[in-house]
Amino acid sequence: TVLITGGGGCFGFWLCSEPEEIPHDLFDISSPAQTIPEGITFVSDIGHLADVEKPFMGMSLVCSMGMSGREQLNRKLMHEVNVGHGQCPPGLQRRGVPRLVYTSTFNVIFRGQVITNGDESLPYLPLHPHPDHYSRTKSIAEKKVLEANGPALERGKSVLRTCALRPAIYGPGEQRHLPRIVSYMERGLFKFVYGDPRSLVEFVHVDNLVQAHILASEALRADKGHVASGQPYFISDGRPVNNFEFFRPLVEGLGYTFPSTRLPLGLIYCFAFLTEMVHFILGRLYNFQPFLTRTEVYKTGVTHYFSLEKARKELGYEAQPYDLQEVVEWFEAHGHGRSPDSRVSECCVWGGLLGFLLVVAALTWLPPPVILLL
Numbered sequence: 176t177v178l179i180t181g182g183g184g185c186f187g188f189w190l191c192s193e194p195e196e197i198p199h200d201l202f203d204i205s206s207p208a209q210t211i212p213e214g215i216t217f218v219s220d221i222g223h224l225a226d227v228e229k230p231f232m233g234m235s236l237v238c239s240m241g242m243s244g245r246e247q248l249n250r251k252l253m254h255e256v257n258v259g260h261g262q263c264p265p266g267l268q269r270r271g272v273p274r275l276v277y278t279s280t281f282n283v284i285f286r287g288q289v290i291t292n293g294d295e296s297l298p299y300l301p302l303h304p305h306p307d308h309y310s311r312t313k314s315i316a317e318k319k320v321l322e323a324n325g326p327a328l329e330r331g332k333s334v335l336r337t338c339a340l341r342p343a344i345y346g347p348g349e350q351r352h353l354p355r356i357v358s359y360m361e362r363g364l365f366k367f368v369y370g371d372p373r374s375l376v377e378f379v380h381v382d383n384l385v386q387a388h389i390l391a392s393e394a395l396r397a398d399k400g401h402v403a404s405g406q407p408y409f410i411s412d413g414r415p416v417n418n419f420e421f422f423r424p425l426v427e428g429l430g431y432t433f434p435s436t437r438l439p440l441g442l443i444y445c446f447a448f449l450t451e452m453v454h455f456i457l458g459r460l461y462n463f464q465p466f467l468t469r470t471e472v473y474k475t476g477v478t479h480y481f482s483l484e485k486a487r488k489e490l491g492y493e494a495q496p497y498d499l500q501e502v503v504e505w506f507e508a509h510g511h512g513r514s515p516d517s518r519v520s521e522c523c524v525w526g527g528l529l530g531f532l533l534v535v536a537a538l539t540w541l542p543p544p545v546i547l548l549l
Contacts, residue, residue, distance in 0.1 A: 275335060278340055283299055283341070285474075292482050300314065321339060338394070343376070344380075346502065410492065411483065414494075440477070443476070
Protein backbone atom coordinates (compact mmCIF):
# COMPACT_ATOMS: atom_id res chain seq x y z
CA THR A 176 0.00 0.00 0.00
CA VAL A 177 1.22 3.49 -0.92
CA LEU A 178 0.52 6.56 1.20
CA ILE A 179 0.73 9.89 -0.64
CA THR A 180 1.09 12.89 1.68
CA GLY A 181 0.02 16.06 -0.04
CA GLY A 182 -2.15 13.75 -2.11
CA GLY A 183 -5.02 16.20 -2.36
CA GLY A 184 -3.25 18.14 -5.08
CA CYS A 185 -2.98 17.56 -8.82
CA PHE A 186 0.24 15.59 -8.74
CA GLY A 187 -0.89 13.41 -5.85
CA PHE A 188 -3.96 12.37 -7.85
CA TRP A 189 -1.91 11.66 -10.95
CA LEU A 190 0.55 9.61 -8.92
CA CYS A 191 -2.14 7.53 -7.22
CA SER A 192 -3.37 6.29 -10.59
CA GLU A 193 0.01 4.68 -11.37
CA PRO A 194 0.16 1.74 -11.12
CA GLU A 195 -3.58 1.15 -10.78
CA GLU A 196 -3.35 -2.28 -9.16
CA ILE A 197 -1.61 -0.95 -6.02
CA PRO A 198 -3.89 0.45 -3.27
CA HIS A 199 -3.26 4.08 -2.37
CA ASP A 200 -4.15 6.32 0.56
CA LEU A 201 -4.12 10.12 0.37
CA PHE A 202 -3.00 12.30 3.27
CA ASP A 203 -3.14 16.11 3.16
CA ILE A 204 -3.54 19.37 5.03
CA SER A 205 -7.23 19.39 4.06
CA SER A 206 -9.71 17.19 2.21
CA PRO A 207 -9.26 17.06 -1.59
CA ALA A 208 -11.48 19.29 -3.72
CA GLN A 209 -11.67 16.57 -6.36
CA THR A 210 -13.82 13.48 -6.22
CA ILE A 211 -11.72 10.73 -4.72
CA PRO A 212 -11.37 7.88 -7.24
CA GLU A 213 -12.72 4.45 -6.38
CA GLY A 214 -10.27 2.33 -4.44
CA ILE A 215 -8.41 5.33 -2.98
CA THR A 216 -8.87 6.46 0.62
CA PHE A 217 -8.41 9.94 2.08
CA VAL A 218 -6.86 9.11 5.44
CA SER A 219 -6.66 12.17 7.63
CA ASP A 220 -5.72 15.81 8.05
CA ILE A 221 -1.97 16.29 8.29
CA GLY A 222 -2.61 19.31 10.49
CA HIS A 223 -3.61 17.08 13.42
CA LEU A 224 -0.44 15.84 15.06
CA ALA A 225 -2.18 13.02 16.93
CA ASP A 226 -3.25 11.47 13.63
CA VAL A 227 0.03 11.80 11.78
CA GLU A 228 1.66 8.45 12.52
CA LYS A 229 -1.46 6.24 12.42
CA PRO A 230 -1.82 6.04 8.61
CA PHE A 231 1.78 4.84 8.18
CA MET A 232 0.96 1.44 9.66
CA GLY A 233 1.29 -1.26 7.01
CA MET A 234 2.55 1.08 4.28
CA SER A 235 5.26 -0.14 1.93
CA LEU A 236 5.93 3.26 0.37
CA VAL A 237 5.30 6.89 1.30
CA CYS A 238 5.46 9.64 -1.32
CA SER A 239 5.51 13.20 -0.07
CA MET A 240 4.58 16.35 -2.00
CA GLY A 241 4.83 20.04 -1.53
CA MET A 242 3.32 25.48 -2.49
CA SER A 243 3.56 28.81 -4.11
CA GLY A 244 2.53 32.41 -3.60
CA ARG A 245 1.17 33.36 -0.19
CA GLU A 246 1.59 29.83 1.17
CA GLN A 247 5.37 30.27 0.83
CA LEU A 248 5.18 33.23 3.24
CA ASN A 249 3.18 31.44 5.94
CA ARG A 250 5.87 30.69 8.52
CA LYS A 251 3.62 28.66 10.86
CA LEU A 252 2.10 26.51 8.12
CA MET A 253 5.45 25.86 6.43
CA HIS A 254 7.08 24.78 9.66
CA GLU A 255 4.19 22.51 10.67
CA VAL A 256 3.92 20.77 7.32
CA ASN A 257 7.53 20.62 6.16
CA VAL A 258 9.51 20.44 9.40
CA GLY A 259 7.29 19.77 12.42
CA HIS A 260 5.57 16.56 11.42
CA GLY A 261 4.78 16.66 7.73
CA GLN A 262 7.35 14.10 6.61
CA CYS A 263 7.81 12.40 10.00
CA PRO A 264 10.78 10.06 9.30
CA PRO A 265 10.86 8.91 12.97
CA GLY A 266 7.20 7.90 12.68
CA LEU A 267 7.95 5.96 9.49
CA GLN A 268 10.81 4.15 11.16
CA ARG A 269 8.70 3.21 14.20
CA ARG A 270 5.90 1.95 11.97
CA GLY A 271 8.23 -0.16 9.85
CA VAL A 272 7.73 1.68 6.55
CA PRO A 273 10.57 0.54 4.29
CA ARG A 274 10.62 3.32 1.64
CA LEU A 275 10.07 7.08 1.41
CA VAL A 276 10.28 9.12 -1.79
CA TYR A 277 10.33 12.79 -0.83
CA THR A 278 9.21 15.41 -3.35
CA SER A 279 11.58 18.27 -2.65
CA THR A 280 12.53 21.33 -4.73
CA PHE A 281 15.65 22.76 -6.35
CA ASN A 282 15.10 25.75 -4.03
CA VAL A 283 17.18 23.87 -1.47
CA ILE A 284 20.32 24.87 -3.43
CA PHE A 285 19.04 27.86 -5.45
CA ARG A 286 18.29 31.42 -4.36
CA GLY A 287 18.99 33.47 -7.47
CA GLN A 288 22.55 32.52 -8.42
CA VAL A 289 23.14 31.43 -12.04
CA ILE A 290 23.37 27.62 -12.31
CA THR A 291 24.16 26.03 -15.66
CA ASN A 292 23.78 22.24 -15.91
CA GLY A 293 24.24 21.88 -12.15
CA ASP A 294 24.33 18.47 -10.49
CA GLU A 295 23.56 16.91 -7.14
CA SER A 296 27.02 17.72 -5.75
CA LEU A 297 25.94 21.35 -5.30
CA PRO A 298 25.82 22.15 -1.56
CA TYR A 299 22.72 23.14 0.35
CA LEU A 300 22.30 26.86 0.83
CA PRO A 301 22.70 28.17 4.37
CA LEU A 302 19.24 28.68 5.82
CA HIS A 303 19.34 32.45 6.34
CA PRO A 304 19.72 33.51 2.64
CA HIS A 305 16.45 31.82 1.65
CA PRO A 306 13.93 34.60 0.92
CA ASP A 307 10.86 32.56 1.91
CA HIS A 308 9.83 30.03 4.54
CA TYR A 309 8.87 27.40 1.98
CA SER A 310 12.41 27.09 0.59
CA ARG A 311 13.97 27.23 4.04
CA THR A 312 11.74 24.54 5.51
CA LYS A 313 11.99 22.31 2.44
CA SER A 314 15.77 22.41 2.84
CA ILE A 315 15.49 21.38 6.48
CA ALA A 316 12.99 18.66 5.60
CA GLU A 317 15.04 17.21 2.74
CA LYS A 318 18.09 16.95 4.99
CA LYS A 319 16.01 15.21 7.67
CA VAL A 320 14.59 12.77 5.14
CA LEU A 321 17.96 11.84 3.65
CA GLU A 322 19.60 11.59 7.07
CA ALA A 323 16.86 9.14 8.10
CA ASN A 324 17.99 6.74 5.39
CA GLY A 325 19.07 3.41 6.87
CA PRO A 326 22.48 1.79 6.49
CA ALA A 327 23.27 -0.24 3.38
CA LEU A 328 23.01 -3.54 5.28
CA GLU A 329 21.27 -4.34 8.56
CA ARG A 330 20.06 -7.81 9.36
CA GLY A 331 16.86 -8.60 11.18
CA LYS A 332 15.53 -5.06 11.25
CA SER A 333 13.17 -3.01 9.12
CA VAL A 334 15.28 -0.27 7.59
CA LEU A 335 13.82 2.93 6.14
CA ARG A 336 15.25 3.81 2.71
CA THR A 337 14.78 7.37 1.52
CA CYS A 338 15.51 9.55 -1.49
CA ALA A 339 14.48 13.02 -2.68
CA LEU A 340 13.35 14.35 -6.07
CA ARG A 341 13.76 18.04 -6.99
CA PRO A 342 11.23 19.10 -9.66
CA ALA A 343 9.37 22.19 -10.94
CA ILE A 344 6.05 20.75 -12.08
CA TYR A 345 3.51 21.67 -14.77
CA GLY A 346 0.65 19.86 -16.46
CA PRO A 347 -3.14 19.83 -16.90
CA GLY A 348 -4.85 20.29 -13.56
CA GLU A 349 -1.80 21.67 -11.77
CA GLN A 350 -3.37 23.81 -9.06
CA ARG A 351 -0.82 26.35 -7.87
CA HIS A 352 1.32 28.00 -10.55
CA LEU A 353 -0.67 27.73 -13.79
CA PRO A 354 -4.01 28.95 -12.35
CA ARG A 355 -2.25 32.06 -11.02
CA ILE A 356 -0.73 32.74 -14.43
CA VAL A 357 -4.11 32.35 -16.14
CA SER A 358 -5.82 34.55 -13.54
CA TYR A 359 -3.25 37.29 -14.20
CA MET A 360 -3.99 37.08 -17.91
CA GLU A 361 -7.73 37.26 -17.29
CA ARG A 362 -7.32 40.33 -15.06
CA GLY A 363 -5.04 42.06 -17.54
CA LEU A 364 -1.94 41.81 -15.36
CA PHE A 365 0.24 39.83 -17.73
CA LYS A 366 1.43 42.85 -19.72
CA PHE A 367 5.20 42.55 -19.34
CA VAL A 368 8.05 40.10 -19.04
CA TYR A 369 11.31 40.69 -17.24
CA GLY A 370 14.92 39.64 -16.95
CA ASP A 371 17.44 38.57 -19.56
CA PRO A 372 15.67 37.02 -22.59
CA ARG A 373 18.55 34.53 -22.76
CA SER A 374 17.90 33.21 -19.24
CA LEU A 375 16.98 29.53 -19.10
CA VAL A 376 14.96 27.50 -16.61
CA GLU A 377 13.37 24.06 -16.76
CA PHE A 378 10.17 22.28 -15.83
CA VAL A 379 8.91 18.72 -15.59
CA HIS A 380 5.58 17.48 -16.92
CA VAL A 381 3.44 15.70 -14.35
CA ASP A 382 3.65 12.41 -16.31
CA ASN A 383 7.45 12.51 -16.30
CA LEU A 384 7.43 13.25 -12.58
CA VAL A 385 5.07 10.35 -11.90
CA GLN A 386 7.42 8.01 -13.72
CA ALA A 387 10.38 9.44 -11.79
CA HIS A 388 8.62 8.67 -8.49
CA ILE A 389 7.88 5.11 -9.54
CA LEU A 390 11.48 4.58 -10.66
CA ALA A 391 12.79 6.11 -7.45
CA SER A 392 10.61 3.87 -5.30
CA GLU A 393 11.87 0.83 -7.20
CA ALA A 394 15.47 2.01 -6.82
CA LEU A 395 15.05 1.89 -3.03
CA ARG A 396 14.36 -1.87 -3.15
CA ALA A 397 16.88 -4.55 -2.23
CA ASP A 398 16.67 -6.17 -5.69
CA LYS A 399 17.90 -2.84 -7.12
CA GLY A 400 20.74 -2.67 -4.63
CA HIS A 401 19.15 0.27 -2.78
CA VAL A 402 20.88 2.40 -5.41
CA ALA A 403 18.79 5.50 -4.61
CA SER A 404 19.25 5.14 -0.86
CA GLY A 405 19.94 8.53 0.73
CA GLN A 406 20.25 10.28 -2.64
CA PRO A 407 18.76 13.48 -4.12
CA TYR A 408 17.88 13.74 -7.83
CA PHE A 409 17.07 16.64 -10.11
CA ILE A 410 14.07 15.77 -12.30
CA SER A 411 12.98 17.75 -15.37
CA ASP A 412 11.89 17.42 -18.99
CA GLY A 413 15.54 17.89 -19.90
CA ARG A 414 15.08 20.93 -22.14
CA PRO A 415 16.05 24.31 -20.66
CA VAL A 416 13.89 27.14 -22.00
CA ASN A 417 13.26 30.80 -21.27
CA ASN A 418 10.53 30.94 -18.63
CA PHE A 419 8.28 33.36 -20.52
CA GLU A 420 8.78 31.70 -23.90
CA PHE A 421 7.82 28.42 -22.27
CA PHE A 422 4.41 29.89 -21.36
CA ARG A 423 3.86 31.64 -24.70
CA PRO A 424 1.73 28.75 -26.10
CA LEU A 425 -0.52 28.99 -23.04
CA VAL A 426 -0.92 32.77 -23.36
CA GLU A 427 -1.62 32.74 -27.09
CA GLY A 428 -3.59 29.49 -26.94
CA LEU A 429 -6.11 31.12 -24.61
CA GLY A 430 -6.46 34.11 -26.93
CA TYR A 431 -4.25 36.65 -25.18
CA THR A 432 -1.45 38.74 -26.66
CA PHE A 433 2.04 37.86 -25.52
CA PRO A 434 3.59 41.00 -23.96
CA SER A 435 6.35 42.86 -25.77
CA THR A 436 7.35 45.08 -22.81
CA ARG A 437 10.42 43.86 -20.92
CA LEU A 438 11.24 45.27 -17.48
CA PRO A 439 14.50 45.02 -15.48
CA LEU A 440 14.77 42.09 -13.11
CA GLY A 441 15.86 44.38 -10.27
CA LEU A 442 12.71 46.47 -10.56
CA ILE A 443 10.48 43.41 -10.36
CA TYR A 444 12.47 42.08 -7.41
CA CYS A 445 11.90 45.36 -5.54
CA PHE A 446 8.21 45.17 -6.40
CA ALA A 447 8.05 41.60 -5.04
CA PHE A 448 9.88 42.66 -1.87
CA LEU A 449 7.45 45.51 -1.21
CA THR A 450 4.51 43.20 -1.92
CA GLU A 451 5.84 40.73 0.65
CA MET A 452 6.20 43.56 3.17
CA VAL A 453 2.60 44.61 2.59
CA HIS A 454 1.52 40.98 2.99
CA PHE A 455 3.51 40.72 6.23
CA ILE A 456 1.76 43.80 7.64
CA LEU A 457 -1.76 43.19 6.35
CA GLY A 458 -1.80 39.43 5.83
CA ARG A 459 -3.42 38.67 9.17
CA LEU A 460 -6.34 40.93 8.30
CA TYR A 461 -6.58 39.97 4.63
CA ASN A 462 -4.53 37.05 3.36
CA PHE A 463 -4.29 38.25 -0.24
CA GLN A 464 -2.30 36.51 -2.97
CA PRO A 465 0.96 38.42 -3.68
CA PHE A 466 1.44 39.19 -7.35
CA LEU A 467 4.98 37.77 -7.14
CA THR A 468 7.31 36.69 -4.36
CA ARG A 469 11.06 37.21 -4.42
CA THR A 470 11.59 33.48 -4.83
CA GLU A 471 9.30 33.45 -7.86
CA VAL A 472 11.22 36.36 -9.42
CA TYR A 473 14.44 34.37 -9.07
CA LYS A 474 12.86 31.19 -10.39
CA THR A 475 11.39 32.88 -13.47
CA GLY A 476 14.11 35.38 -14.35
CA VAL A 477 17.50 33.85 -13.49
CA THR A 478 19.19 30.96 -15.36
CA HIS A 479 19.12 27.70 -13.43
CA TYR A 480 18.93 24.26 -14.97
CA PHE A 481 20.33 20.89 -13.96
CA SER A 482 21.84 17.72 -15.32
CA LEU A 483 19.73 14.57 -15.53
CA GLU A 484 22.75 12.29 -15.72
CA LYS A 485 22.44 10.93 -12.19
CA ALA A 486 18.69 10.25 -12.57
CA ARG A 487 19.31 8.52 -15.90
CA LYS A 488 22.16 6.39 -14.59
CA GLU A 489 20.76 5.38 -11.20
CA LEU A 490 16.98 5.48 -11.73
CA GLY A 491 16.74 4.73 -15.45
CA TYR A 492 14.82 7.98 -15.92
CA GLU A 493 14.24 9.20 -19.48
CA ALA A 494 12.11 12.30 -19.97
CA GLN A 495 9.35 12.03 -22.56
CA PRO A 496 8.49 15.07 -24.74
CA TYR A 497 5.44 17.15 -23.77
CA ASP A 498 4.13 20.60 -24.59
CA LEU A 499 1.48 22.97 -23.23
CA GLN A 500 -1.28 22.10 -25.69
CA GLU A 501 -3.07 19.76 -23.28
CA VAL A 502 -2.77 22.45 -20.61
CA VAL A 503 -4.46 24.94 -22.96
CA GLU A 504 -7.22 22.42 -23.66
CA TRP A 505 -7.70 21.78 -19.93
CA PHE A 506 -8.18 25.48 -19.18
CA GLU A 507 -10.53 25.90 -22.15
CA ALA A 508 -12.58 22.94 -20.93
CA HIS A 509 -12.88 24.68 -17.56
CA GLY A 510 -14.23 27.91 -19.03
CA HIS A 511 -11.02 29.94 -19.35
CA GLY A 512 -9.96 32.02 -22.33
CA ARG A 513 -10.18 35.61 -23.47
CA SER A 514 -13.66 37.10 -23.75
CA PRO A 515 -14.39 40.00 -26.15
CA ASP A 516 -15.40 42.42 -23.37
CA SER A 517 -12.26 41.95 -21.26
CA ARG A 518 -10.22 44.84 -22.70
CA VAL A 519 -11.76 47.66 -20.62
CA SER A 520 -11.15 45.93 -17.29
CA GLU A 521 -7.61 45.02 -18.41
CA CYS A 522 -6.78 48.68 -19.07
CA CYS A 523 -7.97 49.72 -15.60
CA VAL A 524 -5.97 47.03 -13.83
CA TRP A 525 -2.88 47.63 -15.96
CA GLY A 526 -2.98 51.36 -15.22
CA GLY A 527 -3.01 50.71 -11.49
CA LEU A 528 -0.16 48.20 -11.70
CA LEU A 529 1.95 50.53 -13.84
CA GLY A 530 1.49 53.28 -11.28
CA PHE A 531 2.64 50.98 -8.50
CA LEU A 532 5.72 49.96 -10.50
CA LEU A 533 6.61 53.62 -11.01
CA VAL A 534 6.45 54.14 -7.25
CA VAL A 535 8.73 51.11 -6.76
CA ALA A 536 11.15 52.50 -9.35
CA ALA A 537 11.23 55.83 -7.53
CA LEU A 538 11.86 54.16 -4.17
CA THR A 539 14.85 52.23 -5.53
CA TRP A 540 16.58 55.54 -6.27
CA LEU A 541 15.91 57.07 -2.85
CA PRO A 542 18.50 56.75 -0.04
CA PRO A 543 17.49 54.48 2.89
CA PRO A 544 16.87 57.37 5.36
CA VAL A 545 14.34 58.91 2.97
CA ILE A 546 12.59 55.56 2.47
CA LEU A 547 12.36 55.04 6.24
CA LEU A 548 10.97 58.56 6.64
CA LEU A 549 8.33 57.84 4.01
